[in-house]
Amino acid sequence: MKCEQIREKSADYLAGELDEKSLSEVRVHLAHCPACREELESLSAIWTKLGVLPKEQPSGSLRIRFYEMLEAYKKGTEKDRDKISLGQTLSYWLGRLMPRRPAYQIALSLILIAAGLGGGFLLSVRSRSAARTEVTGLRGEVDDMRRIVAVSLLKQASPSERLMGVSWSARIDRPGDEVIQTLLETLNRDPNVNVRLAAVDALYLFYDHPEVKAGLIHSLAGQTSPLVQLSLINLLVEIRERRAVEALERLIQDEKLNPKVKKRAELGLTQLS
Amino acid sequence: MKTIIRLAGIMILLWAAGLADNAQESQADHAVVSFSNPAKPGTVEVDISEGSITVRGYEGKDVVIDARWRERVLTKEEQEQEAALAEGGEELDQEELARKKAQAEKAKGMKTIEVESMGLTIEEEENVIQVNAEEGKRAVDLVIQVPFSTSLRLSCRDDERGVTVDRVDGEIEVETSDGPIVLTNVSGPVVADSSDGEIKAVFGKVVPGKPMSFSTMEGDVDITLPFDVKASLKMKTDEGKIFTDFDVQLKPSQQKKEEDERKEGGGYRVSFEKVTLGLINGGGVEIQITTYEGNVYIRKAK
Numbered sequence: 001m002k003c004e005q006i007r008e009k010s011a012d013y014l015a016g017e018l019d020e021k022s023l024s025e026v027r028v029h030l031a032h033c034p035a036c037r038e039e040l041e042s043l044s045a046i047w048t049k050l051g052v053l054p055k056e057q058p059s060g061s062l063r064i065r066f067y068e069m070l071e072a073y074k075k076g077t078e079k080d081r082d083k084i085s086l087g088q089t090l091s092y093w094l095g096r097l098m099p100r101r102p103a104y105q106i107a108l109s110l111i112l113i114a115a116g117l118g119g120g121f122l123l124s125v126r127s128r129s130a131a132r133t134e135v136t137g138l139r140g141e142v143d144d145m146r147r148i149v150a151v152s153l154l155k156q157a158s159p160s161e162r163l164m165g166v167s168w169s170a171r172i173d174r175p176g177d178e179v180i181q182t183l184l185e186t187l188n189r190d191p192n193v194n195v196r197l198a199a200v201d202a203l204y205l206f207y208d209h210p211e212v213k214a215g216l217i218h219s220l221a222g223q224t225s226p227l228v229q230l231s232l233i234n235l236l237v238e239i240r241e242r243r244a245v246e247a248l249e250r251l252i253q254d255e256k257l258n259p260k261v262k263k264r265a266e267l268g269l270t271q272l273s
Numbered sequence: 274m275k276t277i278i279r280l281a282g283i284m285i286l287l288w289a290a291g292l293a294d295n296a297q298e299s300q301a302d303h304a305v306v307s308f309s310n311p312a313k314p315g316t317v318e319v320d321i322s323e324g325s326i327t328v329r330g331y332e333g334k335d336v337v338i339d340a341r342w343r344e345r346v347l348t349k350e351e352q353e354q355e356a357a358l359a360e361g362g363e364e365l366d367q368e369e370l371a372r373k374k375a376q377a378e379k380a381k382g383m384k385t386i387e388v389e390s391m392g393l394t395i396e397e398e399e400n401v402i403q404v405n406a407e408e409g410k411r412a413v414d415l416v417i418q419v420p421f422s423t424s425l426r427l428s429c430r431d432d433e434r435g436v437t438v439d440r441v442d443g444e445i446e447v448e449t450s451d452g453p454i455v456l457t458n459v460s461g462p463v464v465a466d467s468s469d470g471e472i473k474a475v476f477g478k479v480v481p482g483k484p485m486s487f488s489t490m491e492g493d494v495d496i497t498l499p500f501d502v503k504a505s506l507k508m509k510t511d512e513g514k515i516f517t518d519f520d521v522q523l524k525p526s527q528q529k530k531e532e533d534e535r536k537e538g539g540g541y542r543v544s545f546e547k548v549t550l551g552l553i554n555g556g557g558v559e560i561q562i563t564t565y566e567g568n569v570y571i572r573k574a575k
Contacts, residue, residue, distance in 0.1 A: 158424075159446050160462035163484040167559060192446065193466040194486035197563050201548070224488050226468070227563055228509065258490075260565065 038243040302340040314422040323412035325434035486558040503557025517571035
């Protein structure tokens with residue numbers, strides 16, 4: 001056994017807490033290692049000196065101060081006792097349910113935690129798929145609600161309400177044929193230019209829907225407002241819709257066409273081809 | 274209840290009186306129409322091709338209409354037709370030419386008196402009052418007084434003078450082709466469109482929740498809003514500029530919006546928005562503005 005190991009065990013040796021085997025090993029080492037012997041002797045001296053130190057006694061004044069403090073605390077809690085809240089009563093009863101000994105308290109909390117975790121895990125495993133279908137279902141319901149609101153608003157007499165209808169339809173995740181049809185109808189037939197412009201913006205969001213692109217190209221020929229025409233051309237160019245080329249060529253042929261729209265349509269043709 | 278007032282008859286008398294005075298330049302009409310249910314806010318619809326519309330809110334229950342007819346102005350088509358007739362009718366088809374020639378023959382040596390079907394039609398049905406001027410006749414300047422809460426639908430085509438509205442709190446829908454649109458002391462949702470005219474709107478307050486929209490091809494859009502308005506602006510202009518003294522929180526003009534909800538069973542959507550989105554005081558009423566060449570001015574009311 002090396003000196004280092006001996007010194008680790010020296011405290012236990014002095015306290016007499018070493019087992020038979022370790023004790024004999026230490027004794028053998030000490031017999032032929034003067035350095036360790038010396039170290040142990042000095043340690044032993046300190047040990048004995050610590051043992052003879054007088055025990056610290058609290059002074060009389062400390063005792064008085066402690067009891068004064070305790071009195072003051074008691075008075076304070078007596079005042080509060082008059083207004084016991086629901087929380088306090090609850091915690092009192094919970095406290096009575098709690099075992100008195102700390103070890104049992106810990107044990108109880110561990111059991112509760114384990115039960116919570118286990119239960120939660122089981123529940124989540126069982127209901128994760130159910131919850132997912134529920135979320136999709138809710139999302140679908142919200143979408144349905146938006147669809148109904150959008151379509152009914154788009155049929156109102158007030159242009160402001162129809163604008164609101166367009167902005168509702170833009171919030172629908174999967175618009176479905178009815179909303180797309182209503183939006184295209186708004187784009188083609190709404191008497192108000194502003195509502196038609198808003199419809200172009202909303203249809204922009206759904207351009208990957210099969211009917212939208214064809215509907216937009218078809219609509220170009222029927223529009224009378226230069227602003228709506230420009231807006232449609234911008235959109236068709238933006239989504240690189242090559243099938244729009246023919247419609248643009250036809251539009252340019254129109255003699256009554258606004259010269260600015262004509263310019264934009266010609267530029268659009270070069271951008272698309 | 275349906276009331277129809279035809280002012281043509283009165284017009285003839287007035288015109289006859291005017292002829293006697295040899296002062297046929299302007300003739301005035303006056304009509305007072307009440308809503309069938311005055312307790313509820315009504316709607317006034319005006320559709321004229323040539324002329325101007327001025328609407329003012331006042332503390333009354335009836336709608337008071339004053340019309341002033343301008344000197345007869347030939348429409349472009351009529352001018353072309355007359356020119357064609359003078360040149361021997363080359364531009365006209367045979368049937369039309371024959372008819373015109375026959376008419377000219379009959380009227381030889383006589384002068385024209387324009388009395389027939391010149392007038393205004395006013396109808397009231399289910400709290401909606403419609404005012405129409407017959408197309409292709411003389412231009413008319415209308416001054417209409419309405420209760421403050423009235424909603425308006427005004428359309429004025431082919432004229433430089435446009436539409437003016439003051440102190441009306443209802444919803445306002447206006448369209449003009451060349452004339453300006455000037456709205457002052459309004460608060461309801463406004464939806465305005467002009468091809469070549471300027472649109473100016475000064476709001477005393479803004480009713481929350483209802484979207485508004487302004488569009489013009491060549492004119493400017495100039496809007497004054499209360500300093501504490503909560504608004505979400507959606508502005509689109511091809512060649513114009515946007516000015517404001519509001520502290521507008523701007524979003525980038527070309528925004529790529531990506532939504533991936535596939536994990537939660539939703540969809541995937543990528544969209545590009547080629548508009549300028551700006552929030553005033555955190556956002557609120559949706560205001561859409563579209564111009565091609567015109568500038569956009571969003572002013573803070575002082």
